Amino acid sequence: xxxxxxxxxxxxxxxxxxxxxxxxxxxxxxxxxxxxxxxxxxxxxxxxxxxxxxxxxxxxxxxxxxxxxxxxxxxxxxxxxxxxxxxxxxxxxxxxxxxxxxxxxxxxxxxxxxxxxxxxxxxxxxxxxxxxxxxxxxxxxxxxxxxxxxxxxxxxxxxxxxxxxxxxxxxxxxxxxxxxxxxxxxxxxxxxxxxxxxxxxxxxxxxxxxxxxxxxxxxxxxxxxxxxxxxxxxxxxxxxxxxxxxxxxxxxxxxxxxxxxxxxxxxxxxxxxxxxxxxxxxxxxxxxxxxxxxxxxxxxxxxxxxxxxxxxxxxxxxxxx
Amino acid sequence: xxxxxxxxxxxxxxxxxxxxxxxxxxxxxxxxxxxxxxxxxxxxxxxxxxxxxxxxxxxxxxxxxxxxxxxxxxxxxxxxxxxxxxxxxxxxxxxxxxxxxxxxxxxxxxxxxxxxxxxxxxxxxxxxxxxxxxxxxxxxxxxxxxxxxxxxxxxxxxxxxxxxxxxxxxxxxxxxxxxxxxxxxxxxxxxxxxxxxxxxxxxxxxxxxxxxxxxxx
Amino acid sequence: xxxxxxxxxxxxxxxxxxxxxxxxxxxxxxxxxxxxxxxxxxxxxxxxxxxxxxxxxxxxxxxxxxxxxxxxxxxxxxxxxxxxxxxxxxxxxxxxxxxxxxxxxxxxxxxxxxxxxxxxxxxxxxxxxxxx
Numbered sequence: 001x002x003x004x005x006x007x008x009x010x011x012x013x014x015x016x017x018x019x020x021x022x023x024x025x026x027x028x029x030x031x032x033x034x035x036x037x038x039x040x041x042x043x044x045x046x047x048x049x050x051x052x053x054x055x056x057x058x059x060x061x062x063x064x065x066x067x068x069x070x071x072x073x074x075x076x077x078x079x080x081x082x083x084x085x086x087x088x089x090x091x092x093x094x095x096x097x098x099x100x101x102x103x104x105x106x107x108x109x110x111x112x113x114x115x116x117x118x119x120x121x122x123x124x125x126x127x128x129x130x131x132x133x134x135x136x137x138x139x140x141x142x143x144x145x146x147x148x149x150x151x152x153x154x155x156x157x158x159x160x161x162x163x164x165x166x167x168x169x170x171x172x173x174x175x176x177x178x179x180x181x182x183x184x185x186x187x188x189x190x191x192x193x194x195x196x197x198x199x200x201x202x203x204x205x206x207x208x209x210x211x212x213x214x215x216x217x218x219x220x221x222x223x224x225x226x227x228x229x230x231x232x233x234x235x236x237x238x239x240x241x242x243x244x245x246x247x248x249x250x251x252x253x254x255x256x257x258x259x260x261x262x263x264x265x266x267x268x269x270x271x272x273x274x275x276x277x278x279x280x281x282x283x284x285x286x287x288x289x290x291x292x293x294x295x296x297x298x299x300x301x302x303x304x305x306x307x308x309x310x311x312x313x314x315x316x317x318x319x320x321x
Numbered sequence: 322x323x324x325x326x327x328x329x330x331x332x333x334x335x336x337x338x339x340x341x342x343x344x345x346x347x348x349x350x351x352x353x354x355x356x357x358x359x360x361x362x363x364x365x366x367x368x369x370x371x372x373x374x375x376x377x378x379x380x381x382x383x384x385x386x387x388x389x390x391x392x393x394x395x396x397x398x399x400x401x402x403x404x405x406x407x408x409x410x411x412x413x414x415x416x417x418x419x420x421x422x423x424x425x426x427x428x429x430x431x432x433x434x435x436x437x438x439x440x441x442x443x444x445x446x447x448x449x450x451x452x453x454x455x456x457x458x459x460x461x462x463x464x465x466x467x468x469x470x471x472x473x474x475x476x477x478x479x480x481x482x483x484x485x486x487x488x489x490x491x492x493x494x495x496x497x498x499x500x501x502x503x504x505x506x507x508x509x510x511x512x513x514x515x516x517x518x519x520x521x522x523x524x525x526x527x528x529x530x531x532x533x534x535x536x537x538x
Numbered sequence: 539x540x541x542x543x544x545x546x547x548x549x550x551x552x553x554x555x556x557x558x559x560x561x562x563x564x565x566x567x568x569x570x571x572x573x574x575x576x577x578x579x580x581x582x583x584x585x586x587x588x589x590x591x592x593x594x595x596x597x598x599x600x601x602x603x604x605x606x607x608x609x610x611x612x613x614x615x616x617x618x619x620x621x622x623x624x625x626x627x628x629x630x631x632x633x634x635x636x637x638x639x640x641x642x643x644x645x646x647x648x649x650x651x652x653x654x655x656x657x658x659x660x661x662x663x664x665x666x667x668x669x670x
Contacts, residue, residue, distance in 0.1 A: 230373060
């Protein structure tokens with residue numbers, strides 16, 4: 001059990017999202033970096049769908065009210081437990097009274113804190129994710145504040161510390177975050193110059209970016225057709241281009257329907273990369289085929305399966321000491 | 322007019338649209354498609370939009386061409402879903418603090434406040450689609466004399482229950498949020514309650530009738 | 539000492555990490571697994587001397603990964619002062635990592651294994667001159 005000592009008003013309880021209510025206008029919410037969220041759970045032996053605390057802004061401080069296992073995964077945060085520095089991917093023990101402090105985030109934009117069995121909040125409409133607009137889910141449908149208590153679903157046991165090597169956010173030696181995309185309905189309506197620019201130049205994440213969507217700035221995109229589009233269902237990862245010519249990537253808390261022209265969509269296995277992008281980071285869009293998107297999905301599944309398998313093996317190795 | 326075809330919205334989410342008129346007859350065909358698609362094992366959810374349907378799959382589909390053929394075949398059946406028969410009456414206050422743009426609409430249309438209110442509430446509206454935010458209904462049936470452009474500067478936040486019009490559309494917001502439409506009144510209704518079953522008050526095929534309980538000129 | 543399933547898993551782990559030799563001390567037992575045509579490698583143990591030294595041992599079978607690569611921590615070098623509980627490195631098994639920490643505050647000797655080298659459970663990775 002953890003007490004929040006201090007935290008900026010942006011952190012929310014999330015799981016892998018709320019499905020089944022899209023037809024009722026409910027966005028899927030869920031972790032901005034589902035991979036880090038999953039790893040934070042796997043390291044504690046939790047179901048991947050267990051709830052974690054998503055922390056997009058620091059500094060933050062937490063006090064362990066009782067002896068507890070915990071995991072911290074994602075961006076580097078100069079995390080310390082009673083002054084001892086923790087790596088950015090960590091699962092281990094804390095004693096009652098110890099204080100976990102998170103400092104400035106680097107190498108990413110989200111940190112996930114998990115507890116044994118997941119953070120204990122009620123499921124609403126099938127999920128523990130926070131629905132901020134409709135103000136339900138997570139902790140009372142709101143961001144966390146000082147004094148909040150986070151309870152684990154399960155009891156803790158003495159565990160050996162664990163870590164994991166997350167895939168790199170950028171390709172080796174690269175300065176840009178590369179996002180693999182498929183074309184969308186209005187791609188061909190943009191000028192050749194616009195398409196060339198969009199699929200090869202860098203775009204910068206602006207500060208006007210949040211869980212609803214990330215606004216980018218870069219070479220202007222000109223749509224040659226005119227006329228409003230009919231509203232249709234949209235999903236996290238869709239890249240829209242409103243009148244101003246600058247792209248927006250809709251994300252976890254976006255509206256469920258939209259009508260802006262769509263130039264591309266980021267594939268699901270790369271959504272975590274957007275989630276870990278910070279204002280000022282550069283991204284580049286790489287156009288791929290459906291077959292390549294399928295390969296990326298298979299690769300992602302294999303990565304998680306391998307992680308699960310190895311952690312199971314290490315459970316067995318615990319008995320050696 | 323929309324381009325016919327199937328287009329990625331994500332690696333597992335696809336939009337199917339048809340170059341067809343924007344009317345109730347064609348919308349009813351998309352209601353039927355969404356319902357049929359939602360029953361497929363490989364589909365997580367399918368959502369009707371404004372004469373289109375967006376489908377979220379469990380996995381990345383194998384081939385776009387096969388998907389397009391399947392969807393075209395489904396469209397070609399011509400199956401239509403009927404209106405549900407449910408008509409929800411909503412008490413509405415026009416103008417005042419809840420309807421800050423009522424006078425603007427009068428200026429834009431050349432109508433008086435009474436004429437705007439009369440034209441707005443004299444016919445029943447059909448819920449074409451539910452989306453944008455939870456419980457929000459896209460309504461068809463606005464009298465063309467009430468057509469107005471979207472506002473140049475959207476309002477950053479409007480309370481839930483705000484009744485707005487823009488283009489040939491009208492709707493009532495279900496929760497607080499931004500809006501670029503002309504807000505002409507407020508309605509006392511809870512469109513979305515996560516503790517209710519179903520959570521959303523209305524679904525495609527239902528109808529709404531606005532009853533003016535007060536008009537503040 | 540070990541069941542057949544456990545032995546199979548040990549051998550699998552050795553193959554995965556490219557380790558040809560594994561020696562484990564259990565309670566009153568000793569296990570030595572040799573794969574293929576391996577020559578037993580000489581252990582690298584620093585000579586004993588008078589100063590009190592604690593040994594920092596490998597928590598498992600895998601490749602040694604130093605601190606400070608992409609983990610958000612500062613690198614740790616020979617002669618550095620470290621505090622009790624400070625993470626000194628990891629043993630990596632195909633992405634899953636076992637961190638190991640300083641058992642006490644002190645000054646660290648140089649790493650006794652190279653980055654990427656496969657270590658077995660109990661291998662000495664660093665020595666620590668304990669602060670009195």
